[in-house]
Amino acid sequence: xxxxxxxxxxxxxxxIIAGVPKCGTSSLYKYMVQHPNIIATQQKELDYLVNTNxxxxxxxxxxxxxxxxxxxxxxxxxxDFYTIDASPAYFYFAxxxxxxxxxxxxxxxxxxxxxxxxxxxxxxxxxxxxxxIRTGERSLQxxxxxxYWRVYAVEPRQRVMSDYVGSLKKWEEAFPKENMxxxxxxxxFQDPFCTLExxxxxxxxxxxxxxxxxxxxxxxxxxxxxxxTFEPGANYKPLEDDLRFEVTSYxxxxxxxxxxYTGIATDWLFPTSSSAVIE
Numbered sequence: 001x002x003x004x005x006x007x008x009x010x011x012x013x014x015x016i017i018a019g020v021p022k023c024g025t026s027s028l029y030k031y032m033v034q035h036p037n038i039i040a041t042q043q044k045e046l047d048y049l050v051n052t053n054x055x056x057x058x059x060x061x062x063x064x065x066x067x068x069x070x071x072x073x074x075x076x077x078x079x080d081f082y083t084i085d086a087s088p089a090y091f092y093f094a095x096x097x098x099x100x101x102x103x104x105x106x107x108x109x110x111x112x113x114x115x116x117x118x119x120x121x122x123x124x125x126x127x128x129x130x131x132x133i134r135t136g137e138r139s140l141q142x143x144x145x146x147x148y149w150r151v152y153a154v155e156p157r158q159r160v161m162s163d164y165v166g167s168l169k170k171w172e173e174a175f176p177k178e179n180m181x182x183x184x185x186x187x188x189f190q191d192p193f194c195t196l197e198x199x200x201x202x203x204x205x206x207x208x209x210x211x212x213x214x215x216x217x218x219x220x221x222x223x224x225x226x227x228x229t230f231e232p233g234a235n236y237k238p239l240e241d242d243l244r245f246e247v248t249s250y251x252x253x254x255x256x257x258x259x260x261y262t263g264i265a266t267d268w269l270f271p272t273s274s275s276a277v278i279e
Contacts, residue, residue, distance in 0.1 A: 007067065007077050012037070014066070014107040015084040015203065018171065019091025021161055022125040023117040024185035029086035031196060034210040038082045042068050046085050049102045050093040058106050082111075082203060092160040094170045104174040111203055112175055116258070117185040118268040119162040119251045120244060123149060126158070128236055145239070149247055162254055165261045182262055 015038070017025050026044060033040035046065050048056070063071065066083040091114070093099045103110065117125075127148050131140040140148060152158050160167070171180065181202045188195045192213045200207050239247075248255075248269065255268045 004063070004071075007070070010077055010080050011083065012080040013082050013203075014110045015082050015113065016090065016103060016107070016110050017084070017086035017088065017113045017115070018103075019088045019114050019161075019167065020116055020122065020164065021088040021091065022122045022129065023088070023115040024188045025086055025088045025115055027192075028113070028115060028183075028188060028195075028199075029084070031192065031210045031213065032084065032199065035200070035205065035208045037080060037205050038084055039067065039077075040069055041066060041084065041086075045087045045089065047087045047089055048085065049087070049090060049099045049106065056102060056106070061106055082205070091167050092157055094167050095160050100170055100174045108175075110175070110179065112171060112180045113183065113199065113202075114168070114171075114180065115183045115185050115188060116164055116264075118266070119164075119254055120239070120247045120268070122162065123153060123158065123247070124239060126161075127152070146243055149250075153247070153250060162251065164254070164258045168261070182264060184264065184266065186266075 015032075017029060019025070029044050032038050042065070048061055048065055062083070066085065069075075070077060090099045090103070124145060127140065127145050131143070153162075168182075181199065183195060183198070193209065196210070197207050252269065255266070258264070259266060
């Protein structure tokens with residue numbers, strides 16, 4: 001039996017962290033790939049399923065991306081494992097490109113994980129990320145969030161990223177609900193052990209506590225994702241109460257729709273001053 005076939009006999013399944021951007025997916029991925037039965041990829045965000053510049057194939061996806069690290073390093077795998085693709089861009093590309101159909105064709109039995117966040121905090125985090133970009137069209141040097149949100153909250157891609165239910169419905173057309181796990185970033189950061197216990201239960205894996213559970217943000221890409229620098233998430237100035245209330249009012253219908261559709265209770269409609277983790 002070839003080495004590749006030996007590895008594949010232990011391939012238990014595939015995990016896709018399909019969203020949402022700025023909701024904690026980097027932290028969740030970093031925690032999960034510390035599990036002995038989950039294979040880390042060369043970089044966190046493969047974005048393979050939305051790559052329209054190349055011929056997509058399952059063999060290319062599996063061997064040149066999902067399993068590239070162990071194959072390159074000639075690692076010996078002798079126990080069941082999951083592959084993982086943590087690409088939150090799949091969430092909004094569900095509307096722009098047919099990533100969901102491609103995902104179903106590539107991995108019809110994939111386990112899908114979505115992390116959701118108060119849309120106000122998600123937009124505020126997105127603002128800080130873009131503010132750290134010094135040049136180019138996305139640079140926000142000198143732009144205050146009070147001015148930013150009124151423009152970017154209605155920008156097409158930002159609206160899509162906050163349309164939690166709209167995207168979920170599209171994924172549910174292609175994958176059974178029992179293959180989908182919905183998480184809240186607030187729970188991930190407040191009680192990561194509990195959240196990870198849910199994740200591993202969903203995957204049918206034994207529970208595992210990562211060495212470091214600090215919120216993190218990736219700072220670059222390396223030859224091996226396990227060598228990439230992940231810095232602790234930074235806290236930034238809380239939103240002023242009046243501004244938080246104003247933005248919450250804008251997202252009111254979105255929040256109510258999410259709660260009614262998923263049955264997940266949140267405190268998103270009750271704005272409070274709090275710092276948010278940059279992710």
